[in-house]
Amino acid sequence: MKLSDVFASYENNILPTYTKTPLVFVKGKGSWLWDIHHKVYLDFFPGWGVGNLGHCHPKVMSAVRDQISKLIFIPNNYYHIPQAKLAKELTYWTYPAKVFFCNSGAEANEGAIKFSRKFGKGRYEIITFTNSFHGRTLGALAATAQEKYQEGFGPLPAGFKAVEFNNLDAVKGAVTDKTVAVLLELIQGEGGVNVAGEDFVAGLRRLCDEKNMLLIVDEVQTGVARTGKLFCYQHYGVTPDIMTLAKALGGGLPIGAMVVRKEIADTLGPGMHASTFGGGPVICRAALAVLKAVQKERLVTKAQRMGEYLFERLQALKDKYRVIKEIRGMGLMAGLELTIEGKEIVQACLEKGLLINCTHAKVLRLMPALTVTKAQINKAFYILEGVLGHYQ
Numbered sequence: 001m002k003l004s005d006v007f008a009s010y011e012n013n014i015l016p017t018y019t020k021t022p023l024v025f026v027k028g029k030g031s032w033l034w035d036i037h038h039k040v041y042l043d044f045f046p047g048w049g050v051g052n053l054g055h056c057h058p059k060v061m062s063a064v065r066d067q068i069s070k071l072i073f074i075p076n077n078y079y080h081i082p083q084a085k086l087a088k089e090l091t092y093w094t095y096p097a098k099v100f101f102c103n104s105g106a107e108a109n110e111g112a113i114k115f116s117r118k119f120g121k122g123r124y125e126i127i128t129f130t131n132s133f134h135g136r137t138l139g140a141l142a143a144t145a146q147e148k149y150q151e152g153f154g155p156l157p158a159g160f161k162a163v164e165f166n167n168l169d170a171v172k173g174a175v176t177d178k179t180v181a182v183l184l185e186l187i188q189g190e191g192g193v194n195v196a197g198e199d200f201v202a203g204l205r206r207l208c209d210e211k212n213m214l215l216i217v218d219e220v221q222t223g224v225a226r227t228g229k230l231f232c233y234q235h236y237g238v239t240p241d242i243m244t245l246a247k248a249l250g251g252g253l254p255i256g257a258m259v260v261r262k263e264i265a266d267t268l269g270p271g272m273h274a275s276t277f278g279g280g281p282v283i284c285r286a287a288l289a290v291l292k293a294v295q296k297e298r299l300v301t302k303a304q305r306m307g308e309y310l311f312e313r314l315q316a317l318k319d320k321y322r323v324i325k326e327i328r329g330m331g332l333m334a335g336l337e338l339t340i341e342g343k344e345i346v347q348a349c350l351e352k353g354l355l356i357n358c359t360h361a362k363v364l365r366l367m368p369a370l371t372v373t374k375a376q377i378n379k380a381f382y383i384l385e386g387v388l389g390h391y392q
């Protein structure tokens with residue numbers, strides 16, 4: 001297909017729901033991407049949080065190849081070994097739990113919302129936070145407390161109350177006899193890389209215990225070693241009642257998971273919730289390969305070590321360039337709040353072969369693969385610094 005035909009087909013045949021960059025990629029390996037003109041890019045935002053292992057990790061590829069040659073799909077009214085193994089693995093690395101598998105982050109959060117309502121037996125309100133992001137389906141969107149995403153899609157499901165992030169008193173003030181859960185991202189990704197405070201999270205856990213409410217952490221973006229722990233909640237010394245996962249868990253293939261604390265897991269029984277493709281054999285093999293690679297390649301430690309280096313470099317950049325207002329994040333999840341809009345900077349980096357992201361207009365987001373090397377970080381900073389130099 002000629003390049004002009006690719007663009008024309010998108011223009012004519014695909015709903016324009018994405019702001020698109022006119023690049024056609026044909027190959028990826030680790031932190032590198034190749035476009036159709038053979039230009040190479042250093043990807044510091046692989047797959048919007050999907051690429052924790054980088055592009056086309058060999059272990060994921062061979063697991064998928066092997067599984068595809070044996071059994072591609074089997075519905076959830078039967079058993080298969082990859083799902084049994086993956087659920088066991090996830091609960092081993094988290095807490096005594098039972099898992100529900102689905103296909104995306106939004107779907108995992110929808111599951112958590114439905115679970116809460118069933119658990120509540122009449123209590124249905126869920127407290128969420130300003131600048132949160134939980135997905136685009138109606139329930140997840142109602143939980144996403146950002147008007148720009150909700151506008152024009154009402155009426156949204158009722159029962160969501162958004163309060164200020166990191167404000168425990170605001171949460172306490174919002175609790176009523178109808179409140180059943182608190183749902184948060186421990187680091188708000190789309191919302192601008194805002195990190196939840198330790199006291200705040202500990203306070204939420206206490207409050208949920210006192211009121212018999214569920215603490216739900218959305219680790220769709222922070223999960224799978226991104227922040228320097230296998231799961232971000234592990235930084236906080238608390239255990240959630242429900243954790244939702246997606247993005248990086250499948251190594252590039254679609255998966256979502258809702259990990260529910262065992263004592264309450266039987267709230268949902270047969271027929272109450274389902275997802276046809278959820279936890280199929282191929283995706284479970286991919287996710288097992290991801291978790292194995294995280295262990296074998298010591299990617300948790302790597303995210304910590306490379307994260308320290310990344311933040312050291314970011315701090316030096318902040319000291320030098322006044323357009324950087326604040327640096328936030330953890331592990332290999334970094335946000336640079338600028339005093340100016342970030343769109344042009346992202347574009348200028350792209351032209352020089354570095355892919356990064358900008359969220360909330362002024363927050364540059366760097367989330368390189370956990371396999372990133374020091375040399376690649378140095379290269380990224382060489383480009384970034386060259387670009388920022390124009391904005392002094």
Ligand SMILES: Cc1ncc(COP(=O)(O)O)c(C=O)c1O
Pocket residue numbers: 103104105106107109133134135136185189190218219220221246247
């Ligand atoms: C924290 C968080 N939750 C949920 C979602 C939605 O995930 P998906 O796009 O897989 O539905 C995202 C996507 O960016 C996210 O960052």
